[in-house]
Amino acid sequence: xxxxxxxxxxxxxxxxxxxxxxxxxxxxxxxxxxxxxxxxxxxxxxxxxxxxxxxxxxxxxxxxxxxxxxxxxxxxxxxxxxxxxxxxxxxxxxxxxxxxxxxxxxxxxxxxx
Amino acid sequence: xxxxxxxxxxxxxxxxxxxxxxxxxxxxxxxxxxxxxxxxxxxxxxxxxxxxxxxxxxxxxxxxxxxxxxxxxxxxxxxxxxxxxxxxxxxxxxxxxxxxxxxxxxxxxxxxx
Numbered sequence: 599x600x601x602x603x604x605x606x607x608x609x610x611x612x613x614x615x616x617x618x619x620x621x622x623x624x625x626x627x628x629x630x631x632x633x634x635x636x637x638x639x640x641x642x643x644x645x646x647x648x649x650x651x652x653x654x655x656x657x658x659x660x661x662x663x664x665x666x667x668x669x670x671x672x673x674x675x676x677x678x679x680x681x682x683x684x685x686x687x688x689x690x691x692x693x694x695x696x697x698x699x700x701x702x703x704x705x706x707x708x709x710x711x
Numbered sequence: 712x713x714x715x716x717x718x719x720x721x722x723x724x725x726x727x728x729x730x731x732x733x734x735x736x737x738x739x740x741x742x743x744x745x746x747x748x749x750x751x752x753x754x755x756x757x758x759x760x761x762x763x764x765x766x767x768x769x770x771x772x773x774x775x776x777x778x779x780x781x782x783x784x785x786x787x788x789x790x791x792x793x794x795x796x797x798x799x800x801x802x803x804x805x806x807x808x809x810x811x812x813x814x815x816x817x818x819x820x821x822x823x824x
Binding site: 704 | 715746751752753754755756769770801803809810812813815816817818
């Protein structure tokens with residue numbers, strides 16, 4: 599079964615700093631990739647997704663992610679974070695082999711004003 | 712906008728009680744899912760359903776069952792609640808193929824005493 603690693607459990611940044619959150623999955627094959635975000639007190643919502651085509655995908659609120667197939671990675675980036683980006687971020691991988699969506703353990707992001 | 716609602720935001724039950732968690736979606740989605748979310752473990756799939764009357768076990772089905780009698784409603788049942796089932800329970804739905812984006816409800820925080 600696919601496993602998804604998010605090595606950063608808690609990241610603390612100052613406003614305007616650049617952000618990169620790591621996401622790696624365990625083995626190759628055809629996958630769809632997602633980043634979800636959970637703001638404090640709110641439900642989980644989609645930030646961006648990759649199905650095919652350009653490996654650099656853009657999402658809401660200035661976030662982007664790059665799919666590097668050779669590294670089994672789908673890292674999330676934002677050039678300049680804001681206090682409102684404080685949230686928990688989850689990477690998820692849909693594996694067409696076993697037809698299941700697997701979530702990572704999440705990264706808590708705290709932005710200091 | 713897709714709306715996924717869950718019957719309770721907070722629930723407190725006693726060990727051994729039978730617990731019903733209800734989820735309703737209003738977008739005629741074929742696919743529905745139940746997850747539990749625990750700190751440091753991310754989201755883990757309990758059960759899912761791709762059609763009415765259909766159900767499939769996820770990664771952690773032990774101690775749970777589900778019911779899908781109508782397309783819009785997916786119920787999670789804890790036959791005999793135990794303290795290790797204290798958790799946040801998230802319902803999600805998606806339309807079309809199962810690899811599409813999932814839409815999440817607000818969650819039910821269940822405490823079993």
